[in-house]
Amino acid sequence: MSIQNNLNNIKQSLPEHVTLVAVSKTKPISDLMEAYNIGQRIFGENKIQEMVEKYKEMPKDIKWHMIGHVQRNKVKYMAEFVSLIHGVESFKLLKEINKQAKKHDRVIDCLLQIKIAEEDSKFGMTPQDASTILQSEEFSTLKNIKITGVMGMATFTNNTLQIEKEFKLLKTVFDELKLLNSTNCKLETISMGMSGDYNLAIECGSTMVRVGSSIFGSRNYN
Secondary structure, three states, rough: OHHHHHHHHHHHHHHOEEEEEOOOOOOHHHHHHHHHOOOEEEEEOHHHHHHHHHHOOOOOOOOOEEOOOHHHHHHHHOOOOOOOOEEEEOOOHHHHHHHHHHOOOOOOOOOOOOHHHHHOOOOEEEEHHHHHHHHHHHHHHOOOEEEEEOOOOOOOOOHHHHHHHHHHHHHHHHHHHHHEOOOOOEEEEOOOOOOOOOOHHHHHHEEEEEEEHHHHOOOOOO
């Protein structure tokens, strides 16, 4: 199956309220352009340097999502153009994004990454941490970021019941945090679900899915 066919099939299967992020990490620009040419405009990368290189080469109406772990010292490289940062897992990172966004006179949309998986390898903050941040006075002073939702990654397992439990936990956290909406926080997005489990994620309330291998084929890590 071609990238075009894969993408069309997935788009046709998604409900209208669900946004598709085409996860293009490790893929050549030619693959991304194949998706772009049939209308895909949102691409997700997990390495800032790779995203910057692709941004320079590709059309400027693309919305670039940073979906990987973010190091604070690298925020400056993407602050000029990044559309949404999925993996905000600390207040320190949020402050750095705000600082760099201010330099470009931008407001950068961010998702709070909530740790829903039982694996130690997954990043994220606790629901309590997220609640504390959103209610803090210091958070209310950050004028160049906007929290638009939450993101979570389920445990890497074949146990569907466990994955479903973790997805439902993120939906519950979202519903609770939504009550804390403020000037720089308006929760609308639940980013959960990838190639192997996005249908289940949508059933559990996801409004944004991150799909890579089902569109572009398996990744090139060499």
